[in-house]
Amino acid sequence: MRFGMVIGPLAAGVVGYGIGREQGAHLWGGVAVGVGTAVTTVAVPFLLRRAWAHGVVRRATAAEVAALPIKDREELRLQRAQARLQAFSNMGVLLGVMFTAGGLVYTARTLETAQQTQITDRYTKAVEQLGNRESRDARIGAIYALHRLAEDSDRDFVAISQVLSAYVREHIREGARPRSEGSLPNPSADVTAAFWVLGRIGSSEPRPYRGKFVQLYGLDAHNLNMPSLFGSWYGVSGVVLSNADLHGSNLTGAGLDGAVLGGANLRGATLSQAFLRRAGMRKADLRGADLAGAEIDDADLRGADLRGIKGMTPDQIRRTTKTDTTTRF
Structure with a gap:
């Protein structure tokens, strides 16, 4: 017992x-x-x-049992x-x-x-395959394998976002070639695949964390043709591109809502039709950039250099964004 x-x-x-x-x-x-x-x-x-x-559930005493008829005592014994x-x-x-x-x-x-x-x-096999310098096809396969893994495992999507972010930062200029004479070079197929996957897993994260693990700070992507890359990032918010070098690049239609672009070099960049709502662009260099048709509501442009900006007037920018006395027009 x-x-x-x-x-x-x-x-x-x-x-x-x-x-x-x-x-x-x-x-x-x-x-x-x-x-x-x-x-x-x-x-x-x-x-x-x-x-x-x-006594809440009281049992009969011995005297009470003895006073019962034999038949009742037998029934009581059987019940017990x-x-x-x-x-x-x-x-x-x-x-x-x-x-x-x-x-x-x-x-x-x-x-x-x-x-x-x-x-x-x-995860281990995909990362090993991502480091295969002999086969671009193998690297592309590894990138899509990491995408599938990020969908299957919530606990791993942060690490996968950071691995692919590092891959883009290291290889964005490798193998970049223009599609026609005189045009800006396009990033290679494996970098394009990594951008696409980062956009997909960035937009499927829980809303408070959406995109913040896409860490492309210091990205050297100047003079590249990238509308198809950042253009696929609709729904992604909070991408980190602080101190990135994007001068002279084509970022038409880029989906960069809420992006962190503090200190970024966007001089002469094409940002027409881009989505830059709530983007943090403090001290960014936007001299000569084209903002025609861009959505910049609530963007933070304090300390930014907007001299020679195209597609928008200073008054239009002041009405829709955060500026101060350090913002230069």
Whole structure:
């Protein structure tokens, strides 16, 4: 009996801990659920016994039983025996349920471990393939494999965003070639694929975090043709492009709402039809940039250099953006 009094609450506590963790609680949250379950398992029978002992559920005394007719005493004995059997049966059912639940939790944990191992293997292989300098096709395959992995594993999309951001920063000028004589060079196919994936996973993140893990600070992308790259980033917000060198680049229709462009060099860049709402562009160099048709509502242009700007008048810019005495026109 004492063994049952120990093993019952212990099993309940283990099951409670597992259920708490499965519902997303952290380690101590799971412990709290487990302890609460164990205490409840001990407290309920204890309170029932106390209630029985104090007459809330009163048993007949020996004198009262002796005063009963033989037939009634026999019925009472049978009822007590049935009650004991029912109690043991209920205890068996309870323990069975708890152990079954424990088995399910264990199975779920085992499955989760196997899935995480598989995800780790996929991530490792994709990163190794991304470093293959012999085959561009292999690198493109690795980039799309990382995209699929980011969709399958919420806990890995941050790391994948940062890996692909680093890849773009390091390789954006490698293999860039113009499509026609006299035109700006286009980034290579693998860099284009990385841009596309960053836009996809950036727009699928939970809204408060959307895009902020796309870290392209210091990007050297001057004099490149990139409307198809940033143009695919609609719905992405908070991309970090601080101190990036984008002077002379074609960024027509770029989706850069909420982008961090502080200190960026955008001199002579084409930003017509670009989306720059709420963009942080403090101390950015926009001399001679083309802003025709761009949406710049609430952009922060304090300290920015807008001398020779095209497509908008200084009054239009002042009415829709944040400027101050350090903003130059």
